[in-house]
Amino acid sequence: MPAAALPVAQSWPGVVVPPALLVPVASARPVSVPQPVKARTMEADESERLVARCQAGDRSAFRELFLRHRSDVARLVQRMMGPGADVDDLVQEVFFQVHRSVKDFRGQARFSTWLYRVTVNVVLMQRRSAKSRPLLVEAPEGLTPVDAGLTPDEDAARRSRIAAFGRLLEQISEKKRTVFVLHELQGLSATEISEIVDAPVLTVRTRLFYARKELAELLRSEPSLAFLADELHSGEEDGQ
């Protein structure tokens, strides 16, 4: 799985990547590495070239698009669905829909924005379908290997907080959750999100505001997050 193992910046054939972006593989976290505008533009250009080849029936170009974007799609799927989600099947469904519809992509938006829109639609359909299904088993937490920079107990606390936060996200409305995930976790701008969810930018900002507000209010219902809030508050008071 070469493309998934490499930092995003290194996996673009033919793209000149600034040295600052070439982070070591072990510590690579594509989402948290901010991309300079130039690199993002080059990525977009390359994706659009691949899209043009796909539209002409070039299957290798579609495979290239799949390899290039699959990790981002998997990450968004997991963040929107929560732990225990069937990420494999949903990623497959997203790219199947992309293959069918790519000929209709006219480049009004960036390819990645369009891809996110397809992903959000697939996830929301899946969530609605799952909602009508009774929960037979508790979904496993299924979270992440131990982080190299943390002690085991710190890592366990972090996992517990992330799982608790996932449960809180489930409690806010679908629209607010979508906007929150796209902005806070995927790092998309309000303008991009407005294209993805087909809503005015102002509406996106409003949903984001209320999502944050509701999540902050809900924090107390999860002991691990309430503990974190107390800890941060007392640390703040000690510092004064």
Next chain:
Amino acid sequence: MSEHAGEPKALERVTSEMRDAPAPEPDWERVEQQLFARIDADERATRRAGTFRIVAVLAAAAALLLVVGGVMRSGPGEVARAPAVSAPAARVFGPGAERVDGAGLAVGDRVVAGAAQLAVEHAGRGTWTLDPSSQATLTATGKVISLRLTEGAVSAQVVPSDEPETFVIEVERVRVAVHGTAFRVVRAAQGVEVSVTEGVVAVGAQGERPTFFLRANDAGKFSSDGTRGEVQRPTQAAAELQPHAATKPGTSAKPALAAAPSSADVGKALDQLSSATTSCFEAGSAKGEVRVQIQTRLDASFGADGRVRSLVFDPPLAPALTECVRREAQKVRVPESASGGSGQRDVLLGT
């Protein structure tokens, strides 16, 4: 504990932790293999669509030309609210075909049967067949194949699996779920009809635990919201349960009757049935035998006359034990009502 300024910071921290969590690592090889297999199937289906597709495309092109013409005439200012990114459109499969490869279908696709039956095959998973003039929309793929029957009737043959459920049909608010069986679902004028040829089928309202379990040769009629229904069992055991259930033709329900027995009455009857099950189980277990524990879900429905109309255990119990419970069930009653009722109870035997 009172709220204080720690919440926004905690929210910021945990958001950042979630953002930095490593990305999921799906089995990419499997995803890629299955994806390209589906694409191949989709392309084959597209090629086979032949004349029907060409006509549809020509019609779509004509419609597009009209729309584009209209837009051009109306000037650029008037298209400002058009979404910048269009979502992929669902496809329509089937009219004129007899068979569709399920691998080529995506969530949201509509399958329409014309004058003949239309079978959709999901390799290794099962086949569902639409009656003539029936329609369904695929609502989930993956571990569970789910479809919404929007018109007509569908028969399904599902390959048995270890998963809790692998195939779901939804009609209105009714949900029919199975993990390996053969059955048929009809969208009727008032509600939904389900008949089972093999295995066990669970029927209930969407988002709720199943209310009814149908076995081979059972047939049921259910309300559109999936909360009420009636199961007919042409078996001897079922007939034994309702020896006096038949009402004289033309007899109307008494106006003073409640629509259904109260939940307290149903609960009491379920308690009696649960005790009867325990007694039968204990009577059937010889002393000195290896002690076993069984957990089963008892699903009982009561007729308008208050008698037990059907009794199903999921998982099923031994035939002798079931017969014993059915005999005891003839003594159990709920108050008479206009339409009868039903209820479920988990029973743990051998404690």
